[in-house]
Amino acid sequence: MNWSEICIHTTREAIEPISNILHEAGAGGVVIEDAEDLKRTWPDRYGEVYELDPADYPDEGVNIKAYLPVNSFLGETVEQIKEQINALLLYDIDLGRNTITISEVNEEQWATAWKKYYKPQKVTDHLTIVPTWEDYQPESADEKVIELDPGMAFGTGTHPTTVLCLRAIEKYLRPGEDVLDVGTGSGVLSIACAKLGANRVLAVDLDEVAVKVAKLNVKVNKVQEVVEVKHGNLADHVDGTYQLVVANILAEVILRLVDDAYRLLSPGGVFIASGIIENKRKDVEEALRNAGFTIIDIESEEDWVSIVSRK
Structure with a gap:
């Protein structure tokens, strides 16, 4: 089978929503090529090794690449993707150039090309995300390994918004607590909660494909006794x-x-919100305070913000 590589040149702000659009269109996963990554001084907090080839990156902005099977519906699928991306303008999301290019690759190229981007990555003091095809052994008894297949949904789980969430979970989750994960995607946050000692985790997502993927990832990580994945719209x-x-x-x-988060939390409960672009931060802070929350922690990574608040 031949595959079509669709490449969208856009902005960092648009990475998450466009990645989700591609996933819903049937893409097995996405590759993010961010020009800023070549300029960054990468932290060596956890001993990661970064090998970036400038030839893989755009001169500016971000390339988001995904792979779709070449069939009679491809043209219609691409048009739907374009329409859904353009609709993001209604949410004041900066799309940048918003140019889309299509190229064809064969089965062998598709099956192996994207795997070079994904290596084990320690994202917090105790959590390491490992692609399922990598043979990795924890370096200490305290290290918790989360196995993910980036080809299934939403990438590697190491996007800044996800890392911010994982760090907050590690900081604020206490063993034995019950957790609600809204918009679970690949299930990585729920799996992390289970491995860090949660008593019970309910993971909810509106996308039926994401629900199936999250259930599979939960089984791969052997936490199905703790994590329940359900189809649903928010809370x-x-x-x-x-x-x-x-x-x-x-x-x-x-x-x-x-408001639903406030309703469902017990007194003293914690709400971790991430996926917030910097220019939307004050709106979220105001809504949290109006609902009755007290903001206790704000962290940022690149242009993204996570806000932790307490009931």
């Missing part, structure tokens, strides 16, 4: 009481979730 129809609610989604969606 609609979610009952019970949780000590931690986590959401790594767009700021506009977090604003819709705030």
